[in-house]
Amino acid sequence: MAHHGQYAKALNFSHHQIALLFIVILRDTMLDSCGSVVAVVSWLLLIAATSTHAKLNCPLYGLGYPKPTNLLASQGIKAAATALDSVFAQFIDNANGTGSARFSYSVEVFSASEDTAPLWSHYWTAKNLATMNTTGVKKIDGDTVYRIGSLTKIFTMLTFLAEVGDSVWYDPIAKYIPEIADMAANRSGSSHSLTVPDWGSITIGALASQISGLTRDCMPNITSNDIPPCGSNPVCNRSQFFNGIKKMPPAFQPFLTPAYSDVGYVLLGYALEKMTGKSFQRSFEDKVVKPLNLTRTFYRAPADSLGVIPGDRWKTTWAFYMGNESPTGGVYSSSTDLAKAGRAILKSTLFPVPVTRRWLRPVTFSSDPLSSVGSPWGVRRLSLLGQNSTYQFATTFNKLGSIGTYSALLAVIPDFDIGFSVAAAGEIPAALVTSIADTLAKTYLPTLQGVGRLQANASYAGYYKSETINSSLTISVDPTAPGLGVGNWMSNGTSMMGLSVALSSNISRDYWDSMQPSVRLYPSGLWDALPNGGKKIGFKATFEDLGGPAVSEMYTTDCSTWIGMSGIAYGSQPLDEFIFEVDANGIAVAVENAALRSRMVKVA
Structure with missing residues (x-):
């Protein structure tokens, strides 16, 4: 984590710096017919304002204007792309001290109104990738395959909702997994037991939204020589997994507080197999990969020639297969395929619109008043107008994943029908990925607000x-x-x-x-x-x-x-x-x- 502060410093602009950048970005999107900059000046003054005691308009939840469309033709979007090209080249790729010689990454900004072309893309190849004893690609692009870690959970939810919908959300998990049903039936003690989870109260929806109260991971029983028989390499089979579950204490009571659990998504995979009579891998490929034409998304490691492998294929975890635990973190994908999946979510390609709307909602609070937890989304409310927000926020749904030397992030913002996909490999990719996401949000949210305002003005x-x-x-x-x-x-x-x-x-x-x-x-x-x-x-x-x-x-x-x-x-x-x-x-x-x-x- 040595470079985390450097990435943050390079990409985490101040409000003043962002405002100066937006003068360029918004110049063409907010000019009136006479070419004046009154609207731009007014907008920037609002950002610079401190607090006010005047009563402010209280908008309805969601975007104040019809969602902007035809974004690739927008001068504001083009200006944002040009500005980002300069920022990434200056502050990441060619900057001293960021370690850019030792990591590679792919970034795409996508829109539901643009079917194929990204609003902006950027790809960086580590300068010393060729010397890392790699068997993978030598040049990074949008089709380069990465491991995506826990971002897999979004694909698990896509698979689940495409197969059976959300009508089973309140069903107990014990209904679909006999091993859990046996544990629930044989359970003794109170609902607040320190040693045994309240299996009868844990539902499908609780597992999906991280409020089941289960611990993060499950390890099998220790053998006589104190060495676990499975858990990392080799991974546990079903019998070993549930033998470990029997000894697993709860972290919390169900529905009390969010607590991240990989175990929950393994159970969701088993439950879906019971509901469909198919393997989870087959459901994933039939219901998500094939319909969306995700040609660079895989359940198991693809050919090395398709991916970025910054070193030994085992030490980087490229070759590590998670077996029955794959629904929680085993998928491989590219930034272009992640963008395809993001568009499909925004456009409700795989299931009806009401299902998507129910999915793109927070389920429980967190300690941060601007952050909530979804299924399994991290939900952030981002101010559109700086500190004096006039109650204007955009809600972003995002998921970050990391495994070995890989990290990836997908964010969708339904208020604007846009999103970001970021994937990285090499040293400290998690810090890089989140800093990139911060910069994209700071750039595109006010830009799209300006484009939406301009289009609303022209139309209405x-x-x-x-x-x-x-x-x-x-x-x-x-x-x-x-x-x-x-x-x-x-x-x-x-x-x-x-x-x-x-x-x-x-x-x-x-x-x-x-x-x-x-x-x-x-x-x-x-x-x-x-x-x-x-x-x-x-x-x-x-x-x-x-x-x-x-x-x-x-x-x-x-x-x-x-x-x-x-x-x-x-x-x-x-x-x-x-x-x-x-x-x-x-x-x-x-x-x-x-x-x-x-x-x-x-x-x-």
Whole structure:
């Protein structure tokens, strides 16, 4: 770990450095039609701001704009790629003291809206790879195969969900594994026993989300000469594994706190075999590898010529086969195949969209208020606007894996439909991989926020007016506020700005003059196709009074807009529902408020 601090120092930019980088990145994505930089300056000033006591908009969970598309054509994305080329060359590849002669890596940034080409890629070959007695590749690219360690667990979950879905999530593991059923039946003692896990309470979902309370690993009984008969080389067979399980104490009660367990994913592999009647390897290959055309993803070590092997094939763990424990950490893959898997997750290629949405959710908390645990995702909420976030976060789901001299990471960010794949081999790859991921997030999240804002402005901003009655409104995009802003909203001659806020918050007429009404729109994810190739696209409004100071106490908060959704209705239609009509090019031509039955056409 000698170089961990050097990697972090090289890649962990300050807010000031990132802001300077973003001036370049966002210059082309946030300019108005006159070429001014007002939006950029406003955005950077918000980053530089310290704390404020003014009440802030509370957006609905998720991205404030429709997800940006056609990213490869975006000048902002191109600028980000150019900036990253320079950063990686200067601070990693050619920098003194980073040890870049002794590690290799592959990086890809991918988008669900771009089927094949990455938004950015970078490959580095260790300068002394050829002298490492390697039998593997001599030059690194996107098809170079790495061991991915515990990142395998994402493939295990893909396999599990593609085969049987998540309807078994609350089934006890004992239902599918007879050895566990016997242990549960013969168990004596309380549910809080220090010596025996509460097998009857441990479910499939608990194992998947690391809240089973099981210990990390299981070792078999020690033989008479104090040498374990299996566990590393050779690996344990099924009988040896479950003999070891019988002696394994719990770490915690089930569902009490997250605690990482490799044992849990071995059990998931056995359970899936019972459900399907197939080997886990066959399910993995039939349900994941073949449908996604993962030509560089393997359950066992492929030919040496396909992979990066920074030294002896055994000492690096390249040749080590994990046997029945493979579902927890045995898979080999490339950065390109990891990106394919990431796209498939974002696009719900292997199973229905609701299953994906349930999977891409936190299951339990951690001690870090910005971090949660999924199945088996690490879940991070990353601020989009620096310290003064206006409650604007992007949620990233990621998994890191390490084994021997290898490390890999996959991150997917559904709010933007993008992700990163990183794989490394050589000295201290774990520090390298996480530092790279930090830099990618710091670069792409604000860039994509800017691109999404630009596209939303081009598609929706304007003045809308009824052709029959005195109803109108303006839609605008603010560089420092979330969602689409509604202004000057009139319905049949009545001003709706203050009225909508007063109705939704039950504010009496005596206090209307002191209100600062704010109406903002967020995508609902609902749409219908139109015959002309266009769409009707749904947005939900938040009605907020921004007057007065911000409130954040033990139970009192001014950010709970989700509670008020569809709270005011007329004729069974909610006042907070706005439906835009967009043409085949995605440009809005009209908007209608569902409750007011008022269709307004864009006139400017």
